[in-house]
Amino acid sequence: MYAITIPEPGGPEALTWAEVPDPVPAAGEVLVEVAATAVNRADLLQRQGFYDPPEGASPYPGLECAGRIVALGAGVAGWAVGDEVCALLSGGGYAERVAVPVGQLLPLPKGLGPTDAAALPEVVATVWSNLFMVAHLRPAETVLLHGGASGIGTMAIQLAKAVGARVLVTAGSPEKLARCAELGADVGIDYRRQDFVEAVREATGGAGADVILDIMGAKYLQRNVDALATNGRLVIIGLQGGTKGELDLNTLLKKRAAVAATSLRGRPIAEKAAIVAAVREHVWPLIEAGVVKPVVDRVLSLAEAAEAHRVVEASRQVGKVVLKV
The missing domain is CATH 3.40.50.720 (NAD(P)-binding Rossmann-like Domain)
Known part of the structure; x- marks a missing residue:
């Protein structure tokens, strides 16, 4: 697959589109084909060399995504290939595919497409x-x-x-x-x-x-x-x-x-799963009812990740900047 990589820390120009090995879902994980991801300030810090991913996480930036499940790891129940989902990630959203622990998955909210849904999990x-x-x-x-x-x-x-x-x-x-x-x-x-x-x-x-x-x-x-x-x-x-x-x-x-x-990215999987479960219980009904909505400032292609970082770094946006894969 292809992903945005960071061969050397630096400015937005350090983000490099490159061919990388396909991720393989471990037990308790699913493989998501990414349709869209979103930019967070943690991505900027990672690009600058100040915020390494947690041990075992994908080395590529991207803390949330939306897409479709294309493979299941061992022991996964309650999800199926073809399910449309969005997900909280420890990294790897700036890529064509990412492996996700099942506890960090959320169904795509009714009425939203992947571009809007990608702006939700992290925030x-x-x-x-x-x-x-x-x-x-x-x-x-x-x-x-x-x-x-x-x-x-x-x-x-x-x-x-x-x-x-x-x-x-x-x-x-x-x-x-x-x-x-x-x-x-x-x-x-x-x-x-x-x-x-x-x-x-x-x-x-x-x-x-x-x-x-x-x-x-x-x-x-x-x-x-x-x-x-x-x-x-x-x-x-x-x-x-x-x-x-x-x-x-x-x-x-x-x-x-x-x-x-507090921080979110480095929390244990069980703590993230508890947060995601609370979000599904309390927030997803508000989103599906239209009471709460994702706020997307602009949508760029993943190839334009450097420009997206410039926008967020300069605080030129209101809400989220989304990257379509």
Whole structure:
């Protein structure tokens, strides 16, 4: 088969279309013929040499895909050759075929084709696991989402609204904030022109946000805690603003607040399967009912992966950039 490979770490031009060995599904896996995949920031980090795949995972980038099952490994039950699926991956989505553990498979949502479905697994699993399984976001609570126009942000807005939360978002332009509002965001904060801590306090009557989903890491650490409400929960899922920060623990103690940091790619298979099962139970009905929708900014061919990386690296998109195979 052919896949996007990374012979040497570097810029987008490092992505190379090359012939590689066909994957073979192990016991408990299926082989998926990939119709589409999507770009995540983890792919950019892998291309730059900063984020190696977990041991045993495909060496090619791509953390999600949609397609069709073409072969079953030993012991697989409940799935058949020909089933249309989308999947959460540890790698290998930028390829014509990929082997997937059955616990990371999802049926293609009714009413969606593979191009839209490819934009779902990584963001839905990330948002559901962090907002609801870690932070326990509840109806009527206030959540602050950094990067509201990103793939994660656009999905988080919709899921938070679906459970009855009040949604505040940060984004870098009026145009992106307008798109967030269209998806249901109640308050938009232009982080280039506004202090988000003050904006959160103003929007909540001084109370702060009950939950904050953060992609920045060190750069926002203290300010995020300052913006938390009493008993608030900060969940860090990205490090775009650095890895080392300083925090006044007294602020955390006074607020009886919690800080958690999680990643998805390196989790054990059983943990990923539990997240995917929760997504199928709680989120798939919302997608099939049209309450929650994938947000796809543009669709490019897999041969245009370098251009797709440039778009995401410059944050020129709203939602996801999808690659058709």
